[in-house]
Amino acid sequence: MGLYRSEGIILRSRVFGEADKIITIFTKEKGKIEAVARGARRPRSRLVGATQQFTYLKALVFEGKGLDQLSQAEIVRSFAVLRDDLIKMAYASWWSELLDVFLPLEEVNSDVFLFYLAGLLVLEKVQEPALVSRAFELRFLKYLGYEPVLDSCARCGRDSFVSAGFSSEEGGVICQRCYQDKPVKLIPLSGSNLQLLKELYQADLRIVHRWDLDLASEIEIGRLLFAFIEYRADKPFKSLSFLQSLLCWE
Ligand SMILES: [Zn+2]
Known part of the structure; x- marks a missing residue:
């Protein structure tokens, strides 16, 4: 009181x-x-x-x-830009819903606070927020302890392997041998986009928007992370369907 x-x-x-x-x-x-x-x-x-x-x-x-x-x-x-620009608003809403869904009430987490604030400051300025958002999503998953396994097979743990694709259920990439042994639902992930995801973990939010990104890769890693996050949350995100409707990914 x-x-x-x-x-x-x-x-x-x-x-x-x-x-x-x-x-x-x-x-x-x-x-x-x-x-x-x-x-x-x-x-x-x-x-x-x-x-x-x-x-x-x-x-x-x-x-x-x-x-x-x-x-x-x-x-x-005030972050007024994030309410006035439709695309920026869609991204800021998505990040805010992410935090709202995954963080419990009254649990102090000043690192995530500072990270979120830094993310919004970047979002205010950039024209192409796709990679900023992917880096934000990955880093936030890491804070939560939900980061996808990308360096080794999520099932057998081998670190020298040929990837069959990404499995939300298994929490990361799955090797060909494991997949043939017992197939699971896979999300496509090319070798170059697997590498891109690994690099995004380390990426500086302030400069990552300058990296080259073709639309096909944007769609592949975007769909993968969205599906993985909704799987972890066990629910769809309202802000995500809004964001996807703006992105013209069809
Ligand atoms: Zn394996």
Whole structure:
């Protein structure tokens, strides 16, 4: 009970009651929290701007018996570009939903917070976010301990092998021998795109958008990671169907 200060980024904002919002904030100090922003949908409310999705804010939160309540908010960075540009909004929504789905409430994770903030700052600037997003997805999976096995066969562990493809169920690439022994559902992954995925783990988010990427590779590694993430989450992501509808991958 009482008041606490925290800084964070709004992952999600949804309507509540007559004029309120419930916001999900990923904070540096307390991890993911939910709070009611009373009156935040009234045009003159001081909370209108600060409670929009992707806003980076400093918040004063009242911890009550029920839901916490946002009592004051100061915008650190509005990230307006991420709401105005449709493609950027689609990517930012996808990342935000990723964090919202996988991170539990009130588990402090300042590394992920700083990584997410750095990612949004990059997304604000780049024109071609595809590789930035792939690097973001891989690194986030690694934070969660769900990183796909790419250096060896995910089933038998051999590190010198011919890949048959990628299996979400097995959690990585599968060698030809294992596949012939017991087939599983495979997602296609060419040798060059396997190499690209490995390099993306180490990639600097700020410069990865300059790497060459043809559309066929973008589609192959994108589809693979989306399928793997939805498999791990055991549910479809709303933001992902929106993003895919914009990407014209057909
Ligand atoms: Zn194997």
